[in-house]
Amino acid sequence: MPHNKNINVVSENIALVHSGEDYFSRLESIIRNSQFEIHMQIYLFENDATGKRIISALKEAASRQVKIYLLLDGLGSLSFPSEIRYDLEISGINFRFFAPLFSSYTFYLGRRLHQKVVVADRKVALIGGINIADKYHGTATEPSWLDYAIQLNGEIAKPIQELCNAIFLKKTRLHSQKIKSVFHLQEDISVYILQNDWLKRKNEISNAYIKSICNAKEEITIMGSYFLPGRRIIQALKKAAKNKVKIKLILSGISDLPMTRRATCYLYSKLLSYNIELYEWNNSILHGKAAVIDNYWTTVGSFNLNNLSSYGSIEMNVEINSTVFSKMYQEELNEIIAHCQKITPETLEIKNTTFTKFINWISYYITRIIEIVVTFTPYKRFYN
Template sequence: MKGGVEYFDLLHHLILTAEQSIHIQMYIFRDDDTGKMVLEWLSQAAAKGVHIYLLIDGFASHVSSDLMNRMEAAGVQLVRYAPLFKNGTLYFGRRLHHKLVVADGYRALVGSNNIDDDYYGRPQHPAWLDWALLVEGPAAGELERICVQLWNKEAAANQQLRLPAQEMKNLEMGVSGISVRVRRNDWVRNRNEIWRSYFNLLSEARKEVYLVSSYFLPGRRLRRQMKLAARRGVKIKVITAGRSDVLIAKQAERYLYPWLLRNRIEVFEYRDSILHAKIGIRDGRWLTLGSFNINNISTYAGIELNLDVRNRSFVRQAQQELEQLIAAHCTPVSGDDYRHQKRFIRFIQQLSYNLIRLLLYVSTFYFRRAHFSKQ
């Protein structure tokens, strides 16, 4: 499903029909109208005896003391993942980039949707474009185990309630004839499952690939797989943001456009609002969707969560939706746009690209060093 009201209506239903527990793990949870609305739903669930566990990133989420007090009074247990000031020092490290909701260990929402007004939408400001998947059954149970694991790690540091430990697995789970696999990325902990999903998506493609990503800055190895796939005759379509909430990232993306076009990779910019979805589709039969952006922050410094889905009819339906999105809501990028581009604009794009690369290197240097010191 897409984001906006459609996503929040389903979130509302999951929360108010839960009977035992709700886990929410979010990169962004803001103290705005949307955040207060979700808090009211959680308060109603807690009043019925449902246990609420809200884990939010300590850097990106902004929750006032007043709202935290209201959460505590309502019975909503809140833990911040890696607060900005950690152990008396400023901490910019690994960020919890999940966008995950699990109800009763049986139903779960996984996608790119955060909780704030940008994702719900406002008058004159349409909701950002996101996608999410609703899963039921064993896959949701696996997602709950992930929630418990992360909750216990941070709860111990904050001297808050720990939950009974649950065995972690990495299984491929069939739900209603659809094969669903939970994929995680936490490079520091030697997990690069989502990156590997995208690598395999490109290396195994035979006919067509769709890549939808905000902040689209693939690293060298993924670019090489894109180039090789295009040489094999695979049709690759990349959908990026026409407008971005991070201007320097958008300029850096556009610096890569000539390379993409030279390698016969089609590029489309979504124009109706800010694109925030993260989806990969291969050959109309395999899909990955979740929090992972195709860039080195997600690869090396983010704690990410995706679902891989293998089912021909389901994936073809998703692919048709992307084709409709391209036809009705995107602007194709042409090589002519760049052959006649002013030098100053090209300079700004190159400068943005190099600054982003430097930022990525600096922000992940500690983790790369820590990782290799374990080898």
Template structure:
């Protein structure tokens, strides 16, 4: 009940929102916004590669810092393990405040800190403009990367919720022991109404908001009247999520799910297919996107409610990783997203016919209760996994390398 109230109170009114599809849209807008920044640039990402996209981002951040813009960037150390010393030095020497999330040594070349990653992809510019989505800073989000280029989405937002995103990013980036303080911001600018959309910014953490994103989805399922369309790269959610989705289908809501048909991680498809029989028996329609790897994390309901963000619908995202989505109530945005997903279904997906989904061998009905027991209890079990407390480390310029951190 407390979490439901938190979701209800996170909504802000008066936003302009714009859907961005793939790296072509996203990088162009983010780079343009960084180039125009006058006071502050805040970013978070899971993956940052030293390819043409990563280098282009670095050049813009260096230029922004050199003209006096405060630039703060939090990067997950597991997702971005190979940034060179020269690359990092150019950033820090220019004045970019670069932080690495949970930077840990390897054991015989093996990275062990695989759980509880900082998986968010956020940008905030001058307290007036923000970007939220699933797109990393790597060339594999561009079509010219080839057959393994990823299909993905993000949203650009202006309006009062930007203040929530900025406040969240500043808290996330404070590094203990540095003595840093944030200067008072221009909150009035970010609180200014910009358009008709209602927006809720909802991060997932391993504390009080550990199930925030999942509960926002489930609340929307229960309110759905006509249609639910979900497109998600990794789908293996908890039992309650599946139960609410099936209940919607059984009361006449048209439920359509788009999964990877050509996954970058084969296990993703294997896991999702474990659930196909359970879903199609309730009337859920399933499609596999087969043109290239699907990396999106989006949904639209009744052409009114939408979500875009970093959270997959699997145990890692719903129970372990740090994630962030925006939830949007705006008919124009929802119709845009629904239209694009409809085009994917019509032109690039293979429909999974119910008759083609195997009933399974004689032992599978016996194992299904075990599977759902795992799905029901995984969020609780995840808290028992061995874990250290991840630290955020400031990457210092060479002449300050010996200072305490």
């Protein structure tokens, strides 16, 4: 889908970043221009062409004596080759897995590192939902997964780097503290760094979504991959709809997790009964997690509207309060909607055979059970 990158920079301190070459060229530039220290905390890092490109940039930076800390989730990056890890460590890169799935004494699901954060020299950061893999970059035959990140420049990067350092070094006290999270970049733009880590009593992203939805006056647009919200989000959307707020949801038409998509489809009838507009994106896999409310409040990051993100993962979002930025991003989302298939009660009735309804129903409850098991696995829940 075409987009005009020139309109995505509304301040020298903040820019909307698209999956594909836009994200990876920025990431490579940040790494190659770094001088002192890089923190990269990623859920999924694959050893494909895109992964090799970023590994090469990291090794080059390490050769310049840049301190590099690479933290990958033990489940998301389970397939990361041990020989590549060894090569990175030989190059001087500090590497570890967050909560390895297997160890000598346990099998662990539980809490995951789901945030996607890169920060360099305490002056530039990338925060979003984009992992390191070909599917997020795209290939000659396959489009990139639809996703976004935010690039932040300046003082706002300092506390992000401090938090990443605390997580990597397992500084529990610092990790448990809230970071300074609000920055007024200019008169009409303020930025908040929001975290969700239920075990550390950080529910900032969940609470921001609920508060903003409940306070909406005119319009809510949400892009939701793996959309399976809990009761509080559903009730907030229902309340907003009763208040005559126009609500649009951009959801997955195709997904890398078909059962989760089926579970989302189970909610369609309920959502449509609230007069919520539903749009399915079918041009590529939808992986974005973002929202715009009333052309003023925007959030972009790693947080999915489901219980895994709410209660089982470490997440980070950027919240932007800005009329200029939100209007720009709303135009982007409107363009996406123009390329989506709209789901109406009539089209849903045609699609929903008795067998389809049963599959959606069973997918919903199986997915909910899996969420409960994974999220609340009791053994070594605080492992980090």
